[in-house]
Structures are given as C-alpha cells and as structure tokens.
Amino acid sequence: MNLRALVSVTGKPGLFKLIGQNKGGFIIETLDSAKLKSIVNLSTTKMATLEDITIYGDEEEIKLIDILENIKAKGEAPDVKASGNDLREFFREVAPGHDESRVYSSDIKKIISWYAIIKELPIFEEEAPEPLT
Missing domain, CATH: 2.30.30 (SH3 type barrels.)
Structure with missing residues (x-):
C-alpha cells in the first residue's frame, strides 16, 4: 500500500x-x-x-497503514454513525492491542471515514516506495 x-x-x-x-x-x-x-x-x-500516522498501543504504537490493511482484509467497515460500542468492538479486531484509554471514538470514526474515502483508490495495490537512505 x-x-x-x-x-x-x-x-x-x-x-x-x-x-x-x-x-x-x-x-x-x-x-x-x-x-x-x-x-x-x-x-x-x-x-x-x-504513512506516518500511528495510534497509541498498549505496548507500542500501531501504524495506520497496518490498520487500513486489516480493515481491507475484513472486507467492510461499519458505518461511522454506528454505536460507540460497535465501533470499539470492530476496532479491537482491526487494531488489536490499541490503548483503549487513549484512542477515542472520534479517532476510530476518523480512521473508518478515511478508509471509506480511499478504499476505491488503487493505493491498496501499489507498493510503497523504498525509504530514502
């Protein structure tokens, strides 16, 4: 991606x-x-x-790119207007180990809305460029 x-x-x-x-x-x-x-x-x-965004994890930060890949693998995401409990349950599946005390419902809604924007773009098939050294 x-x-x-x-x-x-x-x-x-x-x-x-x-x-x-x-x-x-x-x-x-x-x-x-x-x-x-x-x-x-x-x-x-x-x-x-x-590419640079991460979320708080219990042990280490979790990259947004990994969460988006997990959402894609799951097949679909809930509507951002779903209940906070439904959103949190979904997020536990796609971002296991996230720090539930520091990742708010608004953060989850934002990530799901971003996924809805980019899911049809060809970026999921593109390889990430190699980092500059």
Missing part, C-alpha cells in the same frame, strides 16, 4: 493528495470528484502523511 502522497490537514475535513510545492507551501487536491486544489502554509497549518 502506498500512502505517501495522501495527507490529513488540521482544520480541513477529509483527505488530500499532495501534488506539489511552491514558495507559499504545499499544493493539495481533494480526493473527491471535485478535485479542488488549495495551498497549505506549513507555518500556520499542520499536515501529516497517512
């Missing part, structure tokens, strides 16, 4: 594709059909690639 160009931007709902950089910041594009472009100034806004 290749999540390198997909980013989450603080204060903006949804996910974005990083498409370039200019002197004002990074150029991002929405992943929906509108394909709206905007510029993110990193001095005022935080941005994180999905």
Whole structure:
C-alpha cells in the first residue's frame, strides 16, 4: 500500500493528495470528484502523511497503514454513525492491542471515514516506495 502522497490537514475535513510545492507551501487536491486544489502554509497549518500516522498501543504504537490493511482484509467497515460500542468492538479486531484509554471514538470514526474515502483508490495495490537512505 502506498500512502505517501495522501495527507490529513488540521482544520480541513477529509483527505488530500499532495501534488506539489511552491514558495507559499504545499499544493493539495481533494480526493473527491471535485478535485479542488488549495495551498497549505506549513507555518500556520499542520499536515501529516497517512504513512506516518500511528495510534497509541498498549505496548507500542500501531501504524495506520497496518490498520487500513486489516480493515481491507475484513472486507467492510461499519458505518461511522454506528454505536460507540460497535465501533470499539470492530476496532479491537482491526487494531488489536490499541490503548483503549487513549484512542477515542472520534479517532476510530476518523480512521473508518478515511478508509471509506480511499478504499476505491488503487493505493491498496501499489507498493510503497523504498525509504530514502
């Protein structure tokens, strides 16, 4: 799975594709059909690639990429409007060992909504590029 160009931007709902950089910041594009472009100034806004996101685990952090792979293997995810108990039970299956006291229902809903956005994209078939050394 290749999540390198997909980013989450603080204060903006949804996910974005990083498409370039200019002197004002990074150029991002929405992943929906509108394909709206905007510029993110990193001095005022935080941005994180999905590849770098982790969640709290009981023993060690769990990579988002692993959780998304587990959701894909499961076949489907619950609706984000499902009950908190249903969401937590599902998350126990796809993210075993997560720290239930520090991973909130809102975090689970966000991950499930991100999966809904990217599940149809070809990123699940793409190999992640090798890290730069």
